[in-house]
């Protein structure tokens with residue numbers, strides 16, 4: 001392996017990652033960090049200027065005015081490539097939602113071993129949204145009807161996906177006007193692939209209009225279904241104390257890391273790990289027990305519901321194996337690097353694939369089936385325990401941080417007003433007064449092309465100083481958690497005065513962990529609730545809010561960007577732009593880039609921009625928030641007006657001698 005030009009500190013800001021990268025170099029094994037360094041991106045493909053959708057190419061449009069063999073222009077090619085990526089991302093999220101719907105159906109029919117409906121209140125709330133009768137019916141009957149309704153959204157051919165009804169009325173009317181309300185989830189994905197086949201849709205704006213419809217089928221379709229059903233089956237998240245980073249792995253226990261996305265598998269592994277028979281089996285193998293942890297969005301799912309520690313985000317998957325302390329990494333779907341298998345060969349770690357959709361050459365396959373879920377989960381754990389005796393030298397970084405995850409939109413509403421006055425009013429009021437300047441969602445992946453977690457954290461810290469409340473999901477949330485930004489008071493000395501007052505009054509961290517990547521739909525729901533509460537306009541594009549994915553890399557992230565923009569949000573992506581064109585021929589290749597920004601803003605009030613400099617991301621985010629504040633007629637943001645609420649004044653007064661304290665409180669006595 002060639003010697004790396006970048007130091008571990010340049011690869012990641014996380015000390016646990018740095019330690020493991022040193023270990024990787026010592027052992028002489030590669031990781032995504034070193035491979036990214038060796039593999040220079042193709043500058044033609046990265047800019048979206050390569051077309052390989054037919055056998056006459058691939059065509060590389062590197063010269064001014066050049067077209068593909070079929071005559072396709074650079075704009076058509078870029079629009080097609082982006083549309084296909086969005087369709088793949090929407091398909092991934094939505095197929096996850098479909099599996100959740102089938103699991104709900106199986107549970108309702110009593111055919112899913114080990115599962116139950118844990119959150120009947122959420123089942124009722126969701127069913128009521130779609131006018132499913134509740135009176136005099138059993139939980140199973142209601143769940144059955146909801147499962148059928150949700151399953152039908154995927155194959156529906158005509159009409160409108162029912163879930164879009166959850167959007168603000170003005171938004172839905174706009175989508176209807178623009179003819180982008182999805183008819184059925186599968187139909188939009190298929191049509192996106194059809195339109196981008198050789199010789200079909202060749203008007204870039206027309207292609208991208210359909211890309212929006214496809215993305216909406218994700219955000220207000222498949223992903224929202226996934227979130228709703230996960231809550232119904234496993235419980236709606238509420239705050240609890242969790243831990244994160246590689247230090248959560250344990251020397252004296254069987255370490256099982258679950259990695260991927262669908263909580264159906266991981267929740268059952270959590271349950272099986274508590275089974276006395278399995279605990280005993282682990283002790284008989286010489287371990288103190290089983291220590292479960294998660295990677296990627298599966299980590300978020302079981303962290304926010306069960307408090308199971310998160311070993312890390314996307315770029316931590318290989319680093320966990322490098323500790324030598326992982327008996328099994330159990331994966332299902334999405335964000336799983338093929339490199340895990342070759343890396344694991346240097347250790348005793350078993351990579352266990354479980355999804356009928358995902359196999360990796362060289363991995364052990366133990367197929368998961370929700371009808372026998374509990375038994376399979378136990379078999380997987382037994383295989384991990386059997387592997388404990390094969391463990392060699394270990395090195396677990398002594399790095400971990402605590403966090404408070406679990407801010408579902410239901411909990412946010414509750415925390416703002418309590419049981420009897422649950423409401424978004426206090427949040428809206430805080431924004432309207434200027435204590436909170438605006439809201440930013442920082443979401444999405446890690447990308448080894450940048451320094452791991454740096455962009456997430458830099459943008460987060462700068463926005464917090466400016467009194468912007470942060471909501472986070474996915475790998476971005478784990479990045480903030482690793483830095484201690486999600487722990488009650490811990491981050492408050494780093495935030496602006498107004499936001500600090502709000503956090504102290506409610507008792508929340510300044511960065512709210514809202515879940516996994518499919519849970520970005522929770523953010524859509526929060527925005528919708530803020531609109532419904534009043535005072536911040538009648539639609540999502542009126543709210544002073546932005547969405548940022550500083551280290552994006554996946555097609556799912558592009559789908560999220562598109563549905564957020566279609567919902568009215570300003571979305572900023574870091575890293576590179578897949579439609580950037582080449583610097584020396586920008587004039588010839590910027591139509592798509594402009595259309596995603598100005599074109600989408602004109603149509604939807606939301607837009608997508610690619611910005612590589614994190615300070616520029618912050619500047620644009622604040623500019624947008626201030627623009628929206630002004631449009632609503634809200635007072636301009638003034639940091640110095642706040643930060644002197646009763647509590648802080650009292651604390652300062654406590655430090656004064658009695659007479660001065662008296663004078664400060666009641667005026668000087670003559």
Ligand code: NFS
Nearest residue numbers: 296297335445474475517
């Ligand atoms: Ni979402 Fe990015 Fe993957 Fe989750 Fe992480 S990489 S697009 S955040 S784990 S899906």
